[in-house]
Amino acid sequence: HPHLHLLNGYSPVENTIFTLTHPITPTDTHRPTIPVGRPLPNKTVYILDPHLNPVPIGVPGDIHMAGPGLAHGYLHQPALTAQRFIANPHRPGTRMYRTGDLGRWNPDGTIDYLGRTDEQTKIRGFRIEPAETQATLQTHPHIRHNTVIVREDQPGNKTLVAYVVPEPESGLDEASLRAHAARDLPEHLRPSAYVLLDRLPLNPNGKLDRAALPAPDLGNRSTGRAPRTREERALCALYGELLGLEEVGPEEDFFDLGGHSLLAARLISRVRSTLGADVSLKTVFRARTPAALAGRLDRTAPARPALRRRTRTEETQ
Template sequence: MTDILDPVAGAVGTELLSAADLTLIEGWNATGHPVPTATLPELVQASAAAHPDRPAVRYHDVRLSYAELNERANRLARVLLRGGARRGDIVAMVLPRSVDYIVGALAVVKTGAAYLPVDTGYPVDRITQVLDDARPTQVLTVAALADSVHSAARLVVLDDEATRQELAAADPGDPGDADRLAPLTPDNPAYVLYTSGSTGRPKGVVVAHRSITNRLHHMQSEIPLGAGDRLLQKTPAGFDVTVREVFWPLIAGAEIVVADPDGHRDPAYLAETISAESITVCHFVPSGLKVFLQEPEAAGCTSLRHVVCGGEALPAELQAWFASVLKARLLNVYGPTEAAVDVSSMFCPPKPDPGPVLIGRPVWNTRLYVLDDQRRQLPPGVLGELFLAGVQVAEGYLGRPELTAERFVEDPFVPGERMYRTGDLARWRADGMMEFFGRIDHQVKIRGFRVELDEIESAVLREPEVGQAAVIVREDIPGDQRLVAYLVPAAGAVPHPERLRERLARELPDYMVPSAFVQLAELPLTPNEKLDRTALPRPGAAAERTGRAPSSLAELLLVGLFARFLDLPEQGIEVTDSFFDLGGNSLLATQVIGEIRRSTGIRLRLTQAFRTPTVEALAAQLA
C-alpha cells in the first residue's frame, strides 16, 4: 500500500444482470492499456533530457527552460533531503501561484516524499487545521506567508537569504535512490490533497504515482501537447486539477504559463492573458466557464485549442453556449478527489442533446460500476450509486483507517482489488456513456470544490450566538447556486449576519462561507421530527430598512452593479443592503469586483467584499 496509510477493509457483493447486459458493461469497462511504470520525477527528467532548451514555465518576466527548471528542482530537493525528507513523508507547500510553486512540487516528489499543496487563500485557522492533521515533516513557503504557517515542521522559506545560499551550493544533479536512501516506486504516494469532511474537519486523500501517471498518459492521448502548446496554470492549490496543470505539460514538453495568484477570479484578466500569452489549453469548472463566457473579450481567445471542464456537472446548454463563443474543443471530465483527478471523460459535441449530464466513458485502466444498495451491478438505464475501480483509485484517507474502510471497499468483481464509493447517482446509457444525476447525501460542489454541509453547520454551531443551525444550497435562480445558513439564536443572543460571516471567513475557505443567514424561531421539522429542508424559506432582503438611497457616485455605481448581477431593480436597493443578503454569492461577488476594476481601475479583494458587503461600506472602501 503506502508508507503513510493504514490498511483498509472491504465488503463484497454479487452481480444481478442479464448475460447481455453483463457483456455490454464488461466491454465498456475493458479499458486496459499499457502505461510506462514510471514516477512523476522520472517522467519530467526524461522530458528535460529530451529538450533541455525548450521553455518549461514562465510567470511574468521569470522564464525557465526545461534544463533550468529541472536544475532548480534538483537543488531544492537536495535541500529538503538534507533537512530529513524521506520516502513516505509529507512535505507541505504554502506557496502563492508562482514559478516557485512549480519548482516546489517537482522538488518534493524528487525526494520521494508526497507533496501537500495548501491554498494560500485559506484562512490561517484552516491552514493550521490542515497542517495539524497532515503533520508534514517540512513546509515550503515564502517570507510574506511565513507568519500564517503554524506547524511543528521544519520551515523552508524560499526567499530567505540563508535558504538562497543553501540552494546555490546544492548539487544540481538528479537525486537518485541512493540520495533518497530508499527506492522510489510507482506505488509510493505522490501527493496529498485535503477536501471537506462530514465530521466537521477536512480529510486528506493520498494518491500514488501510478495513479496520477496513468491519468496523465491518458490525458496526453486525448489532447496531445507538445512544443508550441501553452497551458495556463490558474487553478487554486487545494483543487486536484492543479496536479494535472503542473505535471501534464511537463511530461509532454509543453510550456506552463502561471496566472496571477488571484487571476482565476477575474474573467477579464483571464481573457486578456489567454490572448496575450497565446494559451492553447486551460481548465475551467462549469460555473467559472459560465462567468468567463459572459466576458466580452472571451470570443477573442482564438489561440485556445482545448478547454478541459470538470469539478461540477456540465449542462448541455453551457456546452452549446461554449460552442457558440469559442472554436476550441471542450473536454468534459469527471472524478472525485479520491481518484487521480479524473476517471471518465468525453469531448462535447457542438450541439449536445438536452437531458441528463453526460460524464463520458472510463479512462485507461479504470472501471465504473453502477450498483444498488447491496452492491449488485445494475443494468443500463437503471439509477444507482457510482463506484470507481482500477488504477485511478486513491490509496485512502490520511490517518483515517475507519473512514478509509468505509469508502474504499473490496471490489467483488475483480478479486484482490478495491473500489471507491462516490455517493454520486448515475446510470449507464445504452451507448456506453455514463449519465450523472447528482448526490445521494448532503455533499455539494461549489465552484468545483467539494463541500460537506455538515462541516459548515459544525462551524456555524461553534458560534456562541447560535443555538441551532442548518445549511443548504439554494438555487432560486436557475444556475445560481448559493449556500444559505438558517439559524435559531441561543438563549438571549442576537446573531449578526455580518459578524458571523466575518468570523466564519477566518476559519473556512470563501466558497464555504454562507452567502446569507436567515434567523428563525425554530427549524422546520417533518412528522418524523427530522429537519424539513424543503420548508426552509427563501432568504429575503436585509431586515433593517433605512429608506436611504445612494447619494455618491460610488454608491450609485455599486447599486447599479448589485442590480445587474443579482437581477434586481435598482429602485429596491438601499445603501444598507448587503450583497449577500440580497442573493449574492462569492462567485457573483468576484464578477462585481472585476467590473469595479474595469470601471474605476481600483482592485478590491474578495475578502473585502465579505467584510464590507453593504453598498455604503463598499463605497467607503472605494473612496
C-alpha cells in the same frame, strides 16, 4: 469544426484524474445526454444498488470507482474516509470509492451521468458539501441546532444558506455567525445568508422539512444612513441591481449580501460604464461597502474605453 477531436472526460479528484472518457461524435448530439464514457485501462467502475450489487443495463445506480489512482483517503478526516472509501466486495482485499454520483450503463458499454445522490453540489466551480459547513457552525457555543442548504431563489444563482436555532437568551446575531464562519471556513464554504429560527421545521416523520425552510429575507433590513455623495448613490444602486435587492445602504458589505467573485467582476464592469472609473478585483474585496469603494474611485486611473463590436473589415484596416 469537423477536424477537431472532442473528448468528454469524467472523474472525481479522489480517483485522479480521469476515469472515464468518451470521444464525442455527431451522432451523440441526438442522445438525451452525452455519455461520460468507458473506463480507462486499469480503471474499474461499478454501478451498484444500495446493497452494493451491480444493477442491470439501463437501471440507475450509485457510481463506484476502483483501481490505480484511487486516493488513500481524506487528510485528518477518518470518519469521512471510512464513509467514502469502502471495502470492495467484488474484489476482496481492495477498496473502492463511493462517488455520490448517479449513473447507468448503456447497451454500448458507455455510462450516462444522471446527477448526485447526496447533497454535494457545485457553486461557482467549487464543490460544496453543505454538511461540512453545518458541522463547523455547530461548534459555535451559542448554536443549539443548525442546518445548511443550497438555495436557488434566483435562477442560475446558487447560494449557501444557514438556518440557525440559537441557545435561549444567547443574544446570537448574524455578525457573530459570520465571524465564526470566517475563522474556520474558506470563503466558498461560508453561507451567503443566515436565518435565525425558533426551531427547525420537521415533517410528520420527525425529519427536517426542507420545503418549509423560509427564503432569506434581505429586503427587510436596516440599511443605516443614506448615501452622501453621487458616487455612493450610484454604487448603492449598482449593488442592488447586481444582488437583486431593492435597497442597499452605503455601509453594507457586498459579500455579506450574497456577492461573490463573479458578481464582483460584473460590478467592476458596471462601475466602469456608469462612473467612468476603473477599480480592481482586489479593491472590491478590500473596500466591500459602497462608502468604502466610493472613497477609492478618486484614486483610480481613468477608465479604459468600453469594448465595442467591430467588423472584420475594420480589424484588417
